[in-house]
Amino acid sequence: MKNKLHELSDKDLNSQLDEAREEIRGQRFKFAVEKNLENPKKIRDTKRKIARILTIQRERELAKGAGR
Helix, strand or coil: CHHHHHHCCHHHHHHHHHHHHHHHHHHHHHHHHHCCCCCCHHHHHHHHHHHHHHHHHHHHHHHHHHCC
16 A cells, blocks of 8 residues: 555545545544444554655655755
């Protein structure tokens, strides 16, 4: 998955980021209401995915700035 994220365009990365944020929001809401998740590891994995996407976006931003 890590390499696949690097291959995505900026637009696709933003889309993935929005989806991941929506997913984590839903998981947190579900946990708050039910106090039970079928897979608690999913929240951690989603947070890591968000961090990876933000890191890739920052790397690209710095690369564009260095290319001036």
